Structures are given as structure tokens and as C-alpha cells.
Amino acid sequence: MFDVVVVGGGPSGATAAEDLARAGRSVALLDRAGRIKPCGGAIPPRLIADFAIPDSQIVARISTARMVSPTGRAVDIPIENGFVGMVDREHFDTFLRDRAGQAGAERHTGTFLRMERSEAGPAVVYRDKVSGEERRLPTRLVIGADGARSQVAKQEVPGGDRIPYVIAYHEIVAAPPNTAAYDPVRCDVVYDGRISPDFYGWVFPHGTQCSVGMGSGVQGIDLKAATAALRAAAGLSECETIRKEGAPIPLKPLDRWDNGGDVVLAGDAAGVVAPSSGEGIYYAMVGGRVAATAVQAALTTGRARDLRLARRLFMKEHKSVFRVLRSMQDAYYRSDERRERFVSLCHDIDVQRLTFEAYMNKKLVRARPMAHIRIGLKNAAHLLRLVPETYA
Template structure:
């Protein structure tokens, strides 16, 4: 037999899964509703993703080596990456996603421009799943109704995943990201040549942060907040526009975007022979809100598990086989999610604790550990004296923040 896998969604997650499967000779179908889709996203990727996923330099708009943290009282802390060959990559999602999708197709995945609207679940462990979809390949928005049978399904279709709903994967809390792409005059854009900014404060987000990230010929200015505060999102966006106003003078809004972002994993990420990855699974991190790398990584690990347990497509993997991907994922990254969750709960709960957070970011050892962890997704232990210093600094900042909190 030849294993058939349908991957629904062709962002970094879906495309990474499809590429891995196609390389192994597995019959792979990659669904995408809108081929020119531009997901609202800050677009930051860590340096390790560039090499790990073999991304070409031309898809990276800016190489950020300077990060400015701005506290609620507008105290600024500059964080610089010292090594010339290190940077945070800034991408437009339509460029990044398009490249990864096309590469998967060139390696053998069958790309289907279609909208999935129903998934039939088989009643046993051997019959295929049936995907019902509207084929838009003729340019018709309504599409032509078609079906496809697959032995395994990967849901990489985002926070509003239809695959997750079809398998009753359960709901999760989510945040709303709102972003404006603003084209600013060249002399102001020069300031953002290799610099990004992060703002914290109740005026820009009661539970997250706001950002100004540089892109190819514009800046992305946005904010995020939990679903419970979604009615405030436009006021919060006005807050970041006001805080960054002097650097946006003469700017022209060229696009307005909004999108839900998961805040924790779904209760069920594997059911039967269906696996969820990326935003559909809930792999966005707390505190930093990072999603692109972890989406692509989770999908690759899922696909690698399918290749392994199916003997490169010679047999049909079971639910237990697919759950092996989750065990590996949770073992590798579970602690990262827990630590970032704690950081968000501790430092984002009031303006006083946000002031303490920005103060802590001024410490060079904190900066080095933070960037090493972000850029390479590995935690390099500090020597005991530095670790003690960082711990004392954190406790001191927290005590001051708590003392100042209302």
C-alpha cells in the first residue's frame, strides 16, 4: 500500500509537514483555501529556523539586531545582539508561507486550492477519512464540490480549525491580534532598519504587549489581548499608535489585519488518525507570543513520526503511533511553555510589574540568556554566580513591582 496523508492548511506548519511527508515518498495532499493569504502576524522568526528549515535570505525583510523595550512610563531599555551574524528575522507571512508551500509542492506534495467544509470519520481503524471540500482552482470563490480519501489527516488550519471541530478536539482560550501595516517616510523607516520595539502597559494591552516591527517597505504596528478584552482592541491599537506617534508621522495605513491566537494547547491534539499541529493544536507561547517556529517544528515532528511509524508509508499508523509525536513534543518543549506562562502571569498583571519587567531586561546577563534561548531554542546554563545574580535581580524587580502595584 501507499499511505495517503491530507494536510489541511499550508502555513509554516502545514507546509513543513507536507514537505517532510513528500520527501519520504508518502502520497501527500496539501490544502489551502487562499493561496495569497497574509496572516496577521508580527512575522518574527528565530535565527535557528533559518538554518533548520533551510530558508533563503531573500524571504527575510529585516535582520533585527536591536530591540527597544518601552515601559508603561516610557522608560526605554535597549537590547542589542552583539554578534554580527546573529539576528531576529522579520518576514511577511505571505512571502514566507508562499515559499514553504511552493517548496512542499515542488518536492511532491499535491497542492489543492480548496476549502474543507466536512470531514467524515471512519468507523474502524483501517477505512479512510473522507474530506469534503470546495475546489477553487478554477478561480470561482464558491468552488466546485469534491471529495478526497486519506488514511491520515493533519490539521494545520489555524486557531479556527475545522479539523479540530470535526474530531471534537475541544476549545481553548485565545487572544486577538490586531495589526496595521503602515508605510512611513524613508527618514523614519531608517530608524527601523534593524530595530524592533515592544511596548507594555495597560494602555496598549492589559495582558500582553504591543509592537512596532520593521518589514520590507513598512512597519507592522499592532497589539494583542485576551478574548475577554476583545471589545477593547481598537482602543488598545489607538494606544500603541499614540505611544509610537512621533515615529509614525506621515505614515499611510496600507493594510489592517486581525486574527485569533491560541493561548494554550487544545484538550485533544490527536484523535484517531487525525493530528493537530501549529495554531490548530495551540502551540503559540505565552509571554512572547511566538508561533511561527513552534508551528513549523510541531508539524515537522508530527510528520517525522508518521514517516517512522508507517515505515515510510508502507502501513497505516495508529492513534497511539500519532500520540508518540505529542510525547516527544511535550518532553522537548513542555518546560518552555510552563516557564513562559509563569512569566506572563507574574510580569504582565499590572503596570507596576511591567515596569519591573522592563527594568530586569536592562541587565546584560538577562539579555544574553534571553537571546540565546530565543535565537537557538536551547537554554545554555549560566555559571552559578551569574545565575545567582539573575535570580536576585528577578526577585528584586518583583518585590519593587509588587510594592508599587495598587
Template structure:
């Protein structure tokens, strides 16, 4: 049985970043990605992510947004130009693969397959069971010499084979519906979700290529929002809602019509749950730690997940490295501790925003009006682009507070 220092389950931004960091540190890493699935995502990524995670913008970005447009239930639109810089846009189909290839270039072993379970060896070490996908020629029995696999081990009609590897540590980065989390981390089965769906369409001639449009309208989403984000030659059009049974496809079709994109060529569509809140615990106190969506690292209100997945993957890698170096399983808790210290206040503030402003069209109308305020725009872009709460402008915070109160009490004209 092959043995690895770390098995990373899930090859999205969190898993691929963790695998890359650990491989660069000299650890023997297996990166297990199930393949064939692309997460629905607007693809927004701040410049801070490019800098912090050494992402070459010319290679990973498909577009650069210079402004955002907020659209209220009444149709009123408020533009929020970005004063300095841009919001980068990626296509997850290509971006995630770029991250996985980078991890492999630094020594991580890539395998395509589905995680099944974790069992224990006689000495207590983790054994990761997974079903590996093999090439069509392998399904015909031509698999001799591939990692020592004998042709008789593979049913000719399946195209898969079950494998086992031993791991000193495991990182579960297998998405919001994480099986690693459910199998290993208490409380993970209580995760709340927003269900997201989007369609990638070809950008029509003369279409918007440098602005992110966000629709705060109950007919598009009763408790979240809809989006139209540019991806260069393509666009992402999607919606999200926590309400089970909400017709996401119909809402997306409505959004395409509202945005004047109902005749745009459909290239592909994807759907998936997005977590609403970081889990209270990210590790099993032994040898497993979570990262990315599996840990609940999607920002409330905005639904932003790429930057926080990258950050979560790095914190998980640091925690695992500390554990491997010391043998102290308490080190695994560092992943959540460091993430929440860096981003917990932002998640808390955005959670309050979502719970209040997204509950009715009358509140959405007021929220969009607030977005026109220069102080709010300034603080919003400072926080988003640099991934920190702005503390250097206390008087702007005071002004924003009183403007919020005026809206809540109806003292400001809509």
C-alpha cells in the first residue's frame, strides 16, 4: 500500500493550494480530484489573492471588472466604480485545473477518483479508500505497469478500480457536501446551504466585458441575489437561494431575460450548494482537517468563496505541516483559529447584512440606495480589494452608521 504524508481530497482552490504548499515544503502529497464537475461561480477574485497566492494574472484571469452595478427591485441601478485597480474574473473550468497543475509541478501526485471512506490500520494510521477513474484503454484490461495494478484487478466494463493509500494526515477539501467532514468531524452534518445555479453563455457582440452586475430582486432570488459577471468571451449568469425547491433554472431564465441575454448561446450550466457559515470545528483532533467549502468558508451576503478557499487551503496546509513536524494533533486546530482571526469579523458583519437587507424587496430597495453613497463605496472596495476591515477612516464609519440608521428608521427618502 502506498503511503503519503498527506492525502488531499478535493482539487478545487482550497485543496489544490494546500497540496501545492505542502508539496513545495517537501511533503509526499496525493491530490485526489473526482473530476467532471465545475462549481457554479461568478469567478470574482480580488487583486490581493493574485499577490498573496502568486497567481499570474495574465494566465489565470479571463476578464477585469472596473465597476459593479447594483440593481434594485424597481430596476434602479447604482454603479460602483472601482477607484483603484480591478476585480479579476476567472473561469473555474480553467482556473481550478491551473491550480492543480501547479501543485503537480511541485511534486504532488494527482489522481482522479471518488473518495469512499477512511478506515484505520492496526497502528491507528488513516487508510483512505477511493474509487479511481481510469482511461478507456485501461477499462479494456490494458493496465499492466500502471502503479503496479494487475489487469485482473479491474472489471473490463467499469473503468474504475478501488484503491487504498495510507496517510499520516488528511485534508478534506471536497466541497460543501463534504463526505470527509460528515465521516470525520462532529457537527458537519448540520451545515446550512445556499443552493446556487449558473449558466455560462457566449458574450454577445457589444456585450458588457468589464462590469459585474448584481440583481437584488425578489423575483430573481427571495433571499440572496442574482449575478451577471463577465468572463471575456463568455459570461456567468446565476442565482442563489437557501429556500429548498426554489426554481433556480427558471429564475436564471428570468434573469437572462431581464438582462437582455435570453438569446445568448448557452455553453454549459452547473449547480451546487454553498455553505452559509464556517463550521464550529474543522478537525477530528487526530489527523483530519477541513478546508474551503468543506469547512464553510464562503462569505455571507456576497457568496464570495475563491479567496477564502485559497486562504483556507493555506491555513490547512500550515496546520498539517505543524502536526507532521511535532506529532501534536492539537496543531490541526490552527487552521480554523488563524482563518477566523483573519476573517471572522468580516464574516460576522456580512452575515448581519444578509439576514437584514435580503429579506424583502422594500429593504433591498433601500440597500441599493445605500450603495450609491460615496463613503459606503469607499469602505466596500477598500475591504474587498485588500481583504480586511478598514480601520483607518473612523469618521467614514461613523457617517455610514448614521446613514444606515436613517434607512432603518425610514428617515431617509427612498
């Protein structure tokens, strides 16, 4: 019997499995393998430091973020005193799973089917990828880290079948030479209702490759056509297409992450993707770490209620950031007129500095109270249409 079975081997599940294995727990890591999540691949310096990511996994270092409005106006924001690291999920997720295995987690490849419980305790039942047979992993506790449409959440956690999400789609293409439309050290974020009526599109360099994609929760949106338009605008239409991927991205953390007994959720399964930005890798790995902390506590004390610690720890540090980002998305993503104003607001030097300080450090910056006041006043002026859309 394992101490814990981790279902899902993405950044969240692999992090939880590695942490628990290094703590001396017997861990099984169950992953489907072969699935690559659509993702821009951006990670902040704090993730690189907190989770000991080697330079070999960083395929590009971004020094500028370009915000593009519905009318095509572009605001370039320099990333001062840092950078945005870029990873390729095809290799990054494999690296994390391999590292968990090296720490002592036992790897299993297959698809989660259900949980069974008996007097001996719970067990995870899965379909083995090679043989096609049903197999069981007896365990004391389970971490569900199997994505936005988590079967573990759906079957085991109240409310786990009602995660709101957008559908993300991207294409990985061979990167062209540096041109006026494409810069290998610049991320482009496109706020245009013709690309996405409720989210945004992106062009993110990955060294020799590039991720081009968009997300939307609106039914009937032609994701591939929108991505083709993005490729054309960035001069990427003729570039070789390496792979295409689509998947749901959750929009809101679940109110509950555990079932009160033997299951706790992590990562996308718990809904922890940042509103507005859609950033998920950092929060997934933090989610895996706090889930491992909660499991370690429950295994030590024997108290199932200690599984609640995962959500409490996460929200204590990140609830304020999520609330601010949610407010920004609700205010500015509802129409092209609002998106135009949002890009105008990005001209402001206070917005630029505080945004990327918060991004790199993953906390609200409180050291400049006057800057916050100025931003609040400018934000109100834009929402009340007291300034023209195109001010610079």
C-alpha cells in the first residue's frame, strides 16, 4: 500500500509526488503520458528559484511584453530587473516527472477510472496504457492533479464537476528570423474581440520554436481561424507547424479541494489558474506543493480534516492577487472598447512597473503606496470614460 497516489503528472502532480517522495513517503505517480497541454510556457523568476528549475529547461528569456489593442495599437513594456522565462511543456513536464521518479516516486502509465474502498482502505483503479487491463493502486490518500476536467474532482469532491473554464488552443511553429513583426525576446498579448471575445491571443517565443494561440469560453468560436489570423499578423503563416494542441483552462479556484476523507485536489483540478493572465504553471506547482504539505500533515496526524490545509495555505498567499486579477478581467475583457482602454492604461509607467514586479515576485507590491493611488485614479478614469481611449 502506498502512502499516497498522485493522479496526473503535469507540473502540479509531479511537484507533489517529488515533495512527498523526498519526505520519505511511498508515492505512486499515475500519468496518461503523451499529452501536452496547450500553454504559452511563461514562468516567473520566483518559480525558477522556488522549484530549482535548471537553465537547460529555459528555452528563451523574454525582456519585453507587447500589449496589442483591438485597433492594432501596441504598447511595449520593458521587464526591468528580471525576465520572463519560457519553457516547452513537451520537455518541461517530462523533466518534472523524471525528477519525481528520481526522488523515489513509482511511475505508472495509464488512465484513472475510479476509486474503490474496502476495509483495507482506498485504491485507485486505472487502465494500464500498455496492456489495456484494469489495475489497482492501494493507498492511504490520493492527490487529484488530473486537469481542468478532473475525473478525480468530478467523482470525489463536492462541486468538482462544475469548474468554469475557457478552451485554449495553440500551435507550436518553427520560429522565423527576427523581423519587425516577430521578436524572439518579446511576448505579444493580443486583446482583440476578433481573436477572442472574452480572453486574449498570444505569440510567445520558445527559442527555435514559437507558441501561437488563444482562449475563449464563448461557444462557436473558430479557434483555428483565430490562431491563423495571429500567425499572419506575426509573419508566421509560412512557418512549419510542429504540433497543435487544445485543452480547457479553469477560471476560478474551487470552493473546496478535498472530500473530507482521503482525497485532495491540486493544480487545474482545483481551478488554480490566474484570472486575466491565464497563468497556470507557477500556481499549479504551488498547488502541488501545498497539497503535498496537507497530505504530509494528514498522514502524520491521521486527521482527514488536515487535507483542508492545502486550500488554506494557497489562498492565504494568493487570494488577494487572484481577486485583483479577476476584477481586472471583469472590468476590461467585456468589450473591445474596454480592451482599448486597458491597453491605453498599460502606457502608464506605474502600471508597467508594479505589474511586472507583482508577476516576478507573485505578490502585490506594497512598497509604493502613491503609485497604487495613482493607478486607482487612472483606472477609474478609464472605466468612467473620462479620458480618451488613445491617450499615450
